[in-house]
Amino acid sequence: xxxxxxxxxxxxxxxxxxxxxxxxxxxxxxxxxxxxxxxxxxxxxxxxxxxxxxxxxxxxxxxxxxxxxxxxxxxxxxxxxxxxxxxxxxxxxxxxxxxxxxxxxxxxxx
Amino acid sequence: xxxxxxxxxxxxxxxxxxxxxxxxxxxxxxxxxxxxxxxxxxxxxxxxxxxxxxxxxxxxxxxxxxxxxxxxxxxxxxxxxxxxxxxxxxxxxxxxxxxxxxxxxxxxxxxxxxxxxxxxxxxxxxxxxxxxxxxxxxxxxxxxxxxxxxxxxxxxxxxxxxxxxxxxxxxxxxxxxxxxxxxxxxxxxxxxxxxxxxxxxxxxxxxxxxxxxxxxxxxxxxxxxxxxxxxxxxxxxxxxxxxxxxxxxxxxxxxxxxxxxxxxxxxxxxxxxxxxxxxxxxxxxxxxxxxxxxxxxxxxxxxxxxxxxxxxxxxxxxxxxxxxxxxxxxxxxxxxxxxxxxxxxxxxxxxxxxxxxxxxxxxxxxxxxxxxxxxxxxxxxxxxxxxxxxxxxxxxxxxxxxxxxxxxxxxxxxxxxxxxxxxxxxxxxxxxxxxxxxxxxxxxxxxxxxxxxxxxxxxxxxxxxxxxxxxxxxxxxxxxxxxxx
Ligand code: HEM
Ligand code: HEM
Ligand SMILES: [Fe+2]
Numbered sequence: 001x002x003x004x005x006x007x008x009x010x011x012x013x014x015x016x017x018x019x020x021x022x023x024x025x026x027x028x029x030x031x032x033x034x035x036x037x038x039x040x041x042x043x044x045x046x047x048x049x050x051x052x053x054x055x056x057x058x059x060x061x062x063x064x065x066x067x068x069x070x071x072x073x074x075x076x077x078x079x080x081x082x083x084x085x086x087x088x089x090x091x092x093x094x095x096x097x098x099x100x101x102x103x104x105x106x107x108x109x110x
Numbered sequence: 111x112x113x114x115x116x117x118x119x120x121x122x123x124x125x126x127x128x129x130x131x132x133x134x135x136x137x138x139x140x141x142x143x144x145x146x147x148x149x150x151x152x153x154x155x156x157x158x159x160x161x162x163x164x165x166x167x168x169x170x171x172x173x174x175x176x177x178x179x180x181x182x183x184x185x186x187x188x189x190x191x192x193x194x195x196x197x198x199x200x201x202x203x204x205x206x207x208x209x210x211x212x213x214x215x216x217x218x219x220x221x222x223x224x225x226x227x228x229x230x231x232x233x234x235x236x237x238x239x240x241x242x243x244x245x246x247x248x249x250x251x252x253x254x255x256x257x258x259x260x261x262x263x264x265x266x267x268x269x270x271x272x273x274x275x276x277x278x279x280x281x282x283x284x285x286x287x288x289x290x291x292x293x294x295x296x297x298x299x300x301x302x303x304x305x306x307x308x309x310x311x312x313x314x315x316x317x318x319x320x321x322x323x324x325x326x327x328x329x330x331x332x333x334x335x336x337x338x339x340x341x342x343x344x345x346x347x348x349x350x351x352x353x354x355x356x357x358x359x360x361x362x363x364x365x366x367x368x369x370x371x372x373x374x375x376x377x378x379x380x381x382x383x384x385x386x387x388x389x390x391x392x393x394x395x396x397x398x399x400x401x402x403x404x405x406x407x408x409x410x411x412x413x414x415x416x417x418x419x420x421x422x423x424x425x426x427x428x429x430x431x432x433x434x435x436x437x438x439x440x441x442x443x444x445x446x447x448x449x450x451x452x453x454x455x456x457x458x459x460x461x462x463x464x465x466x467x468x469x470x471x472x473x474x475x476x477x478x479x480x481x482x483x484x485x486x487x488x489x490x491x492x493x494x495x496x497x498x499x500x501x502x503x504x505x506x507x508x509x510x511x512x513x514x515x516x517x518x519x520x521x522x523x524x525x526x527x528x529x530x531x532x533x534x535x536x537x538x539x540x541x542x543x544x545x546x547x548x549x550x551x552x553x554x555x556x557x558x559x560x561x562x563x564x565x566x567x568x569x570x571x572x573x574x575x576x577x578x579x580x581x582x583x584x585x586x587x588x589x590x591x592x593x594x595x
Pocket of ligand 1: 246321322388391392429434437438439441449455456459460462463466
């Protein structure tokens, strides 16, 4: 199973209860990654809109949770090598994209 | 708004008159989709039901083909709906557009009748041409494919030529380019090869590159126009947002195609390519949130068309959860190796198609209904307090979300029993489907399916009656802004 990393998640043989727990953790973490990404984006945008420090803090708090869920995802799936690069890429993209869009929308408003 | 209220056909421009025909057929096919979905769902519970009369394979096929076609009809209608307004001129070849509408509609009817009459038989080159091409979602035989391409070309000509004669805009540019891609992708679905890997390789170009690239751009264009027209959003902002959105969407979505090439016999590098790019596909959906917040803050949404606005919001949420959250959950190959082809996929498929595309079409139906009724107020204080549209909204969304959850339970059961415990064996496949959790999931899917059906009936009833007794004219934010200036 070279391309997918360690043999921990291997369809060829049955995976057993620990494997299933890891799987369940992974899909829940996966769903939460996207949800926290959106909540971060929303709090960030509202924070900027109302110039609210509290909302900005909530936004960064959400981003912290996003980092945690990405960590859980990566460890549950026993990701290795290039797949960890993807996890970092995701973090960067989720952090930067809302800021970029904000700057662009604000800039075109004038 | 001092003139007497003009309603019906007389209230519409040329493009819009054609659009309502497309909408009418779309709604009928939406009904057919639900009906055949319920038949197929019931056969999961009672496999003998209608066996040999309309087999599961046929019900399933009509169910999802009807979906693709009704959504295409809805999109084409939506573009005809907005084009004269957006281009500032009349549709160039309206009679051609009408001709294409009738050709397309008649072709659809013939194809479905043939599906129902000839349900089994050998697969030969003649059956590919005249009965069934055998590719999930786009099973229509080749003669119909050719017809569909001709209709799409006529549509494309009408759109491009109308903008050329009138005025171009950012939205128009994106739209015209996108339509080339939509039609081009369809052609790849006509490719035939006895090599199943190759066949699937090209087939996914249609399905994936439609729903995760070109259709997203198309609804982006419709949304952009809708925001400007019904909510008074500034064109400049909306257009910039559209460009970025399209760039992000295509940047991740095109190679995200690889998430369908994990296990079909394509080279191993697709695991990495598909995993990487598709993992980034939710990012544009998340970034969209910022734009929505900005718009709501700056324009304080005040819409004279509450049902349309509500369905646009349902679209934003549905697209985000159905495509973004449900999509990402199973898109890494490390996860997909367990979920591939289970009810998990069906859970995502239902949520995403409904959430992203059914919702958007329904929003446009309401925009159209408002003009049809003479631009009366669809905002607060409707005659019957708008109970019909509110209940239709609740039942349809509740029904589909309920089906999504039920399918997730069944899908998880398959992961658990078939894949994890039994190691993806043939006997494991059947063991999973006899498990009580799996079966309960199937029952609940059916129950929520009836809820969806009830929502559909209410929706149709509401579209036929909303605003009939309303007299107050609608006040659009764009008009308010212009008067204030
Ligand atoms: C509105 C957009 C989308 C729609 C309408 C949609 C619809 C569907 C449908 C119907 C299927 C089942 C195909 C079949 O086997 O018959 C499917 C499969 C899949 N989708 Fe999506 N999808 C969307 C967006 C996404 C996104 C954004 C992702 C990833 C982030 C994603 C990931 C997947 C994956 C991995 C599969 C394969 C499932 C399997 O292996 O069985 N989808 N999609
Ligand atoms: C209203 C009640 C509905 C019922 C009972 C129902 C039932 C079904 C059934 C039994 C299948 C075949 C699944 C299989 O092969 O295992 C199916 C497939 C599908 N249905 Fe529905 N459906 C309903 C509504 C909808 C709606 C509203 C949509 C979207 C707008 C939709 C989209 C799909 C899609 C995309 C597939 C293919 C999924 C895949 O291959 O993974 N259905 N449906
Ligand atoms: Fe896809």
